[in-house]
Amino acid sequence: MIQLENVSKSYKNGVHALRNINLTIEDGEFVYIIGPTGSGKSTLIKLLDGEEIPDEGDVIVNDVNVGKLKHSKVPYYRRNIGVVFQDFRLLPALTIFENISFALEVIGMDKRDIRRRVREVLELVSLSDKARAFPNQLSGGQQQRATIGRAIANHPKVLIADEPTGNLDPEMSKEIMELLEKINTVEQTTVVMVTHDSTLVNDFKKRTISLEEGYIVADMMKGGYLKYD
Numbered sequence: 001m002i003q004l005e006n007v008s009k010s011y012k013n014g015v016h017a018l019r020n021i022n023l024t025i026e027d028g029e030f031v032y033i034i035g036p037t038g039s040g041k042s043t044l045i046k047l048l049d050g051e052e053i054p055d056e057g058d059v060i061v062n063d064v065n066v067g068k069l070k071h072s073k074v075p076y077y078r079r080n081i082g083v084v085f086q087d088f089r090l091l092p093a094l095t096i097f098e099n100i101s102f103a104l105e106v107i108g109m110d111k112r113d114i115r116r117r118v119r120e121v122l123e124l125v126s127l128s129d130k131a132r133a134f135p136n137q138l139s140g141g142q143q144q145r146a147t148i149g150r151a152i153a154n155h156p157k158v159l160i161a162d163e164p165t166g167n168l169d170p171e172m173s174k175e176i177m178e179l180l181e182k183i184n185t186v187e188q189t190t191v192v193m194v195t196h197d198s199t200l201v202n203d204f205k206k207r208t209i210s211l212e213e214g215y216i217v218a219d220m221m222k223g224g225y226l227k228y229d
């Protein structure tokens, strides 16, 4: 479960990025975070993955009070959440198989378990036939599927996606949404997705949290309607 209680965050330049946010996301939910540029969406994501610390309030993810973690504990905390960004961030010199297995090697998983899990993940993200390919031999959509595979390889309870379709055309964006829905259902991963993509928000209805100037201005359980880009 994700819980934000009276969370405020401002930056050194005096910008109040988030103001008194109260929010609960239950295990297994799929939630969009929407809002105009500068409304605080990325700041919210950064609080969830421990990149930023709230000025006030508590950010609790799977019983961990993220804002109170010691700096040295943040990497361990991050092992239990998957994060996907707009740019794919695959390691160019490694194959797709190696990119995913690398993520499991660094956390010390047994070699045989790694091979089994990477094969399973490649199947889940429909890239079994690209295991030996390098990132630059894949389309943008395929690279993003590989990134998502890498992010969920360790069975995180929460997957955070910051504009995962930002660099993709509509057809590939739809594929990514279908994949995220599959992960949400098959792996029961909670998905929190920041997006500007009005077509996705309108076509794939999900709980939609709308931010404006650092405030939650709407929380639509049956999906929102996004009218701005």
Ligand SMILES: Nc1ncnc2c1ncn2[C@@H]1O[C@H](COP(=O)(O)OP(=O)(O)OP(=O)(O)O)[C@@H](O)[C@H]1O
Pocket: 011, 012, 013, 015, 016, 017, 035, 036, 037, 038, 039, 040, 041, 042, 043, 044
């Ligand atoms: N590191 C920082 N230092 C100072 N101000 C920042 C920093 N990061 C973000 N801000 C400011 O905080 C506010 C919220 O930014 P944030 O990136 O969370 O918005 P956003 O909704 O993700 O925007 P976008 O859709 O453009 O990505 C903005 O006014 C932004 O300029």
